[in-house]
Amino acid sequence: MQSASVRAVVSGGVSGLGLAVAQRILADGGKVALFDVNDDKGAAAVAKFGAANARYFRTDVTSEDGVVASVAEAKEFLGGLNVAVNCAGILGAGRVLGREAPMPLQQFSNTVMVNLVGSFNLAKAAAAAMQHNEAGDDGERGVIVNTASVAAYEGQIGQAAYSASKGGVVGMTLPMARELARFGIRVNTIAPGIFWTPMVDGMPEEVQQSLSASIPFPSRLGRPGEFADLVAYIVGNRYLNGETIRLDGAVRLAPK
Numbered sequence: 001m002q003s004a005s006v007r008a009v010v011s012g013g014v015s016g017l018g019l020a021v022a023q024r025i026l027a028d029g030g031k032v033a034l035f036d037v038n039d040d041k042g043a044a045a046v047a048k049f050g051a052a053n054a055r056y057f058r059t060d061v062t063s064e065d066g067v068v069a070s071v072a073e074a075k076e077f078l079g080g081l082n083v084a085v086n087c088a089g090i091l092g093a094g095r096v097l098g099r100e101a102p103m104p105l106q107q108f109s110n111t112v113m114v115n116l117v118g119s120f121n122l123a124k125a126a127a128a129a130m131q132h133n134e135a136g137d138d139g140e141r142g143v144i145v146n147t148a149s150v151a152a153y154e155g156q157i158g159q160a161a162y163s164a165s166k167g168g169v170v171g172m173t174l175p176m177a178r179e180l181a182r183f184g185i186r187v188n189t190i191a192p193g194i195f196w197t198p199m200v201d202g203m204p205e206e207v208q209q210s211l212s213a214s215i216p217f218p219s220r221l222g223r224p225g226e227f228a229d230l231v232a233y234i235v236g237n238r239y240l241n242g243e244t245i246r247l248d249g250a251v252r253l254a255p256k
Contacts, residue, residue, distance in 0.1 A: 006030030061118030193248025
């Protein structure tokens with residue numbers, strides 16, 4: 001797909017990895033709809049990007065009707081929809097047997113709802129819209145990019161809920177790609193390692209340095225722009241389908 005023809009929805013689009021993806025799409029000449037639940041950051045992002053090519057839609061990715069409505073509005077604003085990028089997510093950190101009490105089931109459920117069910121929810125709604133697109137080269141009608149995590153493979157202590165949710169994202173990638181192949185819609189997933197995000201910014205400096213030291217090469221945290229570069233590559237390479245790609249500097253997470 002030509003980068004200038006990209007008409008994308010990005011969940012979690014007003015900060016961190018999602019914001020970087022939106023910025024890259026716009027820099028390449030595309031248009032973007034930002035799905036998130038932070039109105040202040042949404043307004044700031046649109047002010048930065050310009051209202052002609054970017055718009056914020058308050059969207060809870062766990063709401064089926066809400067996502068369908070936002071996708072319809074976004075498609076109208078964008079003048080079409082051919083890319084969906086799932087970046088909305090929560091950490092949901094906590095031990096199965098915590099100091100005070102076992103993890104409340106609601107905490108586990110909420111993490112899976114946002115990270116896994118939310119990703120499926122947006123992918124489903126976007127695919128329903130993309131299937132009606134005019135076919136391009138090779139019959140392509142759209143691209144879906146999900147965000148998992150290296151924790152899907154080697155989750156740490158305290159990441160049972162998070163790892164389960166991200167493992168689910170990895171698990172649904174291939175069957176969804178196989179099913180949507182007949183519509184010309186590709187599905188891929190990125191499993192990022194440890195990236196500079198607002199979450200990491202709030203950590204003490206010694207923790208940040210320890211994280212950086214754990215990464216073989218380059219021995220630093222990933223930059224959101226590098227994640228966005230990979231999204232752009234996935235969108236542009238039509239033969240890349242049904243795959244989960246680790247983007248992690250060769251890191252393998254220790255137990256804790």
